Amino acid sequence: MPPKLYYNAMSPRCRAVLMTAKALGLELELEEIHVYSKDHLDETLQRLNPKHTVPTLVDNDVVICECHAAVGYLVDKYGDEDNLYPKDQNERALVDQKLHFDAENLFPRVDAIIRSIVEENEKEISTDKISAITEAYKLVDAFLEDKTYIVGDSLTIADFCCVTTISTATIIIPISTEKYPNLSTWYRNFKNLEYYEKTNGDGLNKLDALVELKLGRPKTKELCD
Ligand SMILES: N[C@@H](CCC(=O)N[C@@H](CS)C(=O)NCC(=O)O)C(=O)O
Known part of the structure; x- marks a missing residue:
């Protein structure tokens, strides 16, 4: 089974x-x-x-x-191979570090905004919540300096966790290519993965539609960044 x-x-x-x-x-x-x-x-x-x-x-x-x-x-x-979550202790520690970063730092910022709209029916997003997201973009952009992926040159589960969170944040605040060049390249590359749309894009579009419905107006993305 x-x-x-x-x-x-x-x-x-x-x-x-x-x-x-x-x-x-x-x-x-x-x-x-x-x-x-x-x-x-x-x-x-x-x-x-x-x-x-x-x-x-x-x-x-x-x-x-x-x-x-x-x-x-x-x-x-x-997994037939361990690339996505290395068994080597040092390499695994680096992946774990970014998994914890997503769980404890990144995701709560994004979840706070989404819940305020879809559960609490808030129609305006506070500047604090927006700054929390742009700060997170800045951090992830710094993590990606000179790297293809969140932990280095290999795709890992830390990328999957972070990209699903970050893509959710883009519903509210698009990623500025000028301000966050490393982050936008990483995100663009993800969108080219053959299984991206089916595993992330489709659900993201559904959430985007729900957010728009709850806000009762088109999202004013340009004002947010
Ligand atoms: N710490 C959990 C969080 C899971 C979580 O918050 N899931 C949300 C959807 S993103 C959920 O189930 N929400 C329904 C609820 O809280 O009632 C994890 O990382 O898996």
Whole structure:
């Protein structure tokens, strides 16, 4: 039986798992869950994961409710090679470092904006929230100085996690090529990956449409940057 993923394509955390599975050539059984509304609680998911969050990955008797743990698990268990999540201790530490950066620093900034719009129905985005995103762009741009990928010359799961978060931020604030040249090159290269649209682009477009609907007006992207 393939691993089962409780997911929603709008969620950047789920898109990172979808991207990892695709990169590994691994089929997942997918079960779509409503998110951004507590009106639709799924009983099975609630039992498996009392937080009722996605992604939740179930592989036989292993249940993983955190995206960054799930992507590492998939590479360790199903990867023919370890490039995406190196086994070498030093190399792995560098990947872990950026996974933690995404989980603890990057994602919360983006999640705060998305939740304020889609859950709390806020119609305006505070300048603090916008600055938090532009600061994050600046940081990631600095990480990418003289590098093709977040950790070095090889694509890793840290790129998958960061790109799904960053692409979600672009719904609100497009990446300025002049201000963040390294970040925009990295992001553009990602968009050329053959599995990018299916694993990230489609869900991102759905979230973009929801944000626009919730704001009740076209997003004024130019004013944000
Ligand atoms: N720390 C978790 C966060 C997961 C998370 O917040 N997922 C969101 C979607 S991006 C969710 O399930 N939201 C529904 C809810 O909180 O009710 C992870 O990295 O997997």
